[in-house]
Amino acid sequence: MKVTLSPQKKQELEQMHDSTRDSRMCDPLKAVLLASEGWSNAMISQALRIHETTVARYINDYLQSEK
Numbered sequence: 001m002k003v004t005l006s007p008q009k010k011q012e013l014e015q016m017h018d019s020t021r022d023s024r025m026c027d028p029l030k031a032v033l034l035a036s037e038g039w040s041n042a043m044i045s046q047a048l049r050i051h052e053t054t055v056a057r058y059i060n061d062y063l064q065s066e067k
Helices: 007-019 023-034 041-046 051-066
Strands: none
Touching: 007 051, 023 041, 023 051, 041 051
8 A cells, every 4th residue: 555755744754653562553564564565465574574464454543533
């Protein structure tokens, strides 16, 4: 799933990722950032060692929160 982030929003998410060490927050942030760079859900799930449906949920949750 393709996610489009403005440079400002991408920087904001990267700063959030750098400031937290809680994996419950880091993994969703990484999933959204990687999706914005063109990674597929399968590639993200493999890189983060989480299930592909979890990646899809993280991305959908982010997109819903941005509406």
